[in-house]
Structures are given as structure tokens and as C-alpha cells.
Amino acid sequence: MRSTLALFALALTVSVPAAAANEPSDYAAALADAQRPAADKERDAARHPAELLAFAEIDPGEKVGDYIMGGGYWTRLLATAVGPQGKVYAFQPDEFIAFRAAYGDEQNAAVAGRANVAALRGPVAAPPFPEKLDTIITVQNLHDLYLGAFPPDTAAKSIAALFDALKPGGTLVVVDHSAADGSGTTAANSIHRIDKAAAIAALTNAGFVVEAQSDLYKRPDDPRTANVFDPTIRGKTDQFALRLRKPN
Template identity: 30%
Template sequence: MRLLASIAAIAAMTLTAPALAQDEEPSTGERLLGRVLDAVLGPEEEAQSPPDQATISAMAAALDHERRAEDRVRDAWRHPAETLEFFRIAPGMTVVDYMPAGGWYSRVLIPYLGTQGTYIGLNPELHPDLTGYWDMYRNASSRIPSDARSWVGNEGARVVGLNTDDDLAAWEGSADRVLIFREIHNMRRFGWFHDSLVAARTLLKDDGLLGVVQHRANADAPASYVLGDRGYQREEDVAALFSAYGFDLVARSEVNANPADPADWEIGVWSLPPSFAGAEEGSEERARRAQIGESDRMTLLFRKRP
């Protein structure tokens, strides 16, 4: 209550103060109000210019291509066009896609970035004991360009593969964007977070942006639930972790939110589609989870801080 009263008092002082001239500095009270409101409400989203027709057409062509016939069923939950617009991705950019795995977003990004763009698939360095499924993240320099040919042929952006322990000097400060789709939990539980965020800072330009989509835990979820093994992360924890590595939160979006997800599954996010862990094929429980859909997800945009 004291906090709300303080906000109200500061706001009243600000609203009754005379209007500032265009070149006049804001008062201490106004600066304080801005900081308080940012802390309570989150940062105000910066105004963006709407995409031009060429950009809209490039996205439509990438999304509608026949190569995405199997991918398209997940568009209703992943909202690729709206998500990439929120992350301010445009053709011709250099974009880092962290852990592209089977290439779901690669099949959108590589054609969309176009022949003037560069797509960098960045994988973490794996412990030797992580094998099987995880082997796809090794040898990125040869594997990702080869995978890209199977995903999109020779269309679209130049494709580069990197691992976080590679010498990144040749690519330092080259990337307009770094994108991390649903991998924060793996970064935390397997110990990749530090090296991956250092690599992201190295690759990004000074004014570069970093976009995150991540399974979202309830705000009051216990710490034991959000260490990584269940997939879900608390939004404020993610914001704090990125801040500690020199990234300022620019904006939040609810484009990938799903309020029907209770986000408290014992097995974690894999209880929901497409995994349906613990729900047998044809069961009522599986049908119930199908109605819920994929996980509730935060969508956050950060800027690299000097």
C-alpha cells in the first residue's frame, strides 16, 4: 500500500508540474516516476513502424511454401509472423537462431531473410555424455549448412553454423538479432546459460536485440519447479537472468500466451501437445490436453547493454 501511495503522490506532482519545453530535462520526480512505473508495470513498448508491403510479401511467401506443410499445424500456437514482427526481424538482416534443432523456424527465417541476409545457427558446446538426440547440436559449422540445404535447398540467406566454444572473433558485432526459442530451460539444466549468453553478446551489434520465447511458469511457482527439468520458467526470473548478462528488457508480448495452460504439470511442459507425456493415445485425458493446446509462453525482447 505504501508503494501505491508513493506512486500516486509522485504522479500527482508530475501531472501538476508545468509542461517541459522540448529541450528541457525532466525533473527528478519525473525520472523517479518513470523508474517506479517501469518496475511495477514493465517497460513501455517502443513504437514501431508497420512492415512495408515487400516485407509482408516475403513473410507470406516463407510461411505459405509447400516445404512447411507439416510445420504449419503449429502456427496456431507459435504465431511465427507476429513473433518475428515483434522481434523486429526484416529481410537482409543477420540473425542468430539458437539451437535450430529440426529447423522449424529455420524454414521460415532463411527464406524470409533473403539473399542479402545471413542466418547463423548457434549451438551450445555439449558434454560428451549427452548423446543420441543431442548429437544434432555437435559440429554446427558443417552440420547446420548441410541441414539447411535439406530444409530450404539453396534459397534465401547465407547459412553459417557455430558452436559457442568456437572462435567467434570473425563474427563479433555482426548480428542484428539473436533469437532463443523455448531453450532457456535446457540452457539452465545443462549448464549452457553462461557460455551461450556470452556468445550472444559477442555476436550482437552494439544496438542489437535479443528475442526470447519460453514456456511460462506461474509467477508463484516454487523454485524447485523452474530449475529446468519441467520446461517452465518464471518470466521475472528470465528477465533478471538476462539483465545480469547485460540485456535490458525492451518489451513484452502476449502473442504466444495460452491462458488455458495451468502450467503446473507434474511431468512438465511435455504433458501438452505435441508430446502428450503420460496420456495414452485415444484416452480422454489426451483429448482434454489437446483442447488445452501447447504451453503458455512468454515473449520478451531485450537490447544489448553496453
């Protein structure tokens, strides 16, 4: 009898496949969305959107935040990826709109015609997400929290707000321009970069656990000392990608 039970348990074990990892091909519909502007599609080669969405493990039906959404590139992709049963909260900080009014216009354009996307505005350190989220994505923005125009505690408050906005077990995906090793956050104000080690320290100090890192945007030829807006390097910077989890 005992051997029969053991064989039965083994059969159960081998008959249940492990959950498949997200694959870039899962997001073909998001990339092919007819509502995407031509300018977005032209940036796909450098931004590797399908690969990043797979790295972020975005699934249909999820509630996702696009923190500091910029021009809406990721907002539009996320809207299709989460599907009609999901929700995307596209957050544009008041401070950014005050600096450049077009950010408000771009937010409006990204949300228009998308029933599953809601536009949010508020202080950069207090994004008003109305419900707990499965995932938050922020791309090329973490360094902005260390700009001299903001109070010194802006980064700590912002990261804490993102931690609070996630469900237990939720994930934060961060992509940003790499600064030289050991430079900390000092390059944020001058060349719009941040040292990966400093980013990890700030995020883990807030309670996040690093779950995975990706070399998707690894570009060894970038010396990591030029301003990211320098025409010789723009669009070709070395960047890090992190997936962090809020513990259950």
C-alpha cells in the same frame, strides 16, 4: 523571417513519416515458401510465425542467429524473411546432437538448398557466430541452459555469449514455456519451464535491456505446473515472449 523559418521547420516535421512498424503481413512470403515442410505448416496455427517475426522486427538483409535451432522451423522462416542479401546462422549445440543424433540430421536438412543459411555447431555456451548479428532468436530454449546435465554456470556463459555476438543496438528475442510465478529456474530440469521473472533477471544481469513483451503465446488456462511434453498440454503451454536490446 523567423516566422517563415518556423513554418518551414514545421513543414519538414510533418512531411517525414515515422518509420512503420513491422507487420505480420510483411512475412507472407516466408510462410508461403514452397520449401517449407508440411509438418512446419501444420504447426503455424500454434506458433504464430508471422506475428513473432514482426515482433522480432526481422528485416531483409539482416544477419540473424537461430540459437539452438532444434528442427529448423524458425531457421527456414528466417531464411526467407532476411532474403538473399541477409544471412541466417543456424546453431545446433554439440551437447544436443550428442543427446539426440537426429538434431544433426535436422540441421543439415534445414540448411540444404539455402545459400543464405550457414550451419554452426559448438558448445552450447560458446556459439561460434562468425560476425556480429542484428538479431538472435531462441524459441523454447532458455530453460535448457539450466538443465542439471550442464555445469551451473552454463546459463550465465551462454547469455554472455549471445550479448557479445550482437552488434551494439542488436536485439535478442526469447520465447519460452512459463513456469509458476516465483519458481525461478527450478522447474527447468523437471518440467522444462522457466519463470519469466527469473528469465528477465538473468538476461538483464548480462546487460540486455527489455524493450518489449508480447502476449502472443499467453494461455491463461495453463496452470504452468505440467511437463511441457505432457500430451494434455503439449503445444498449448503458456509462454512469454521478450524482445531485448543490447545498448549502443
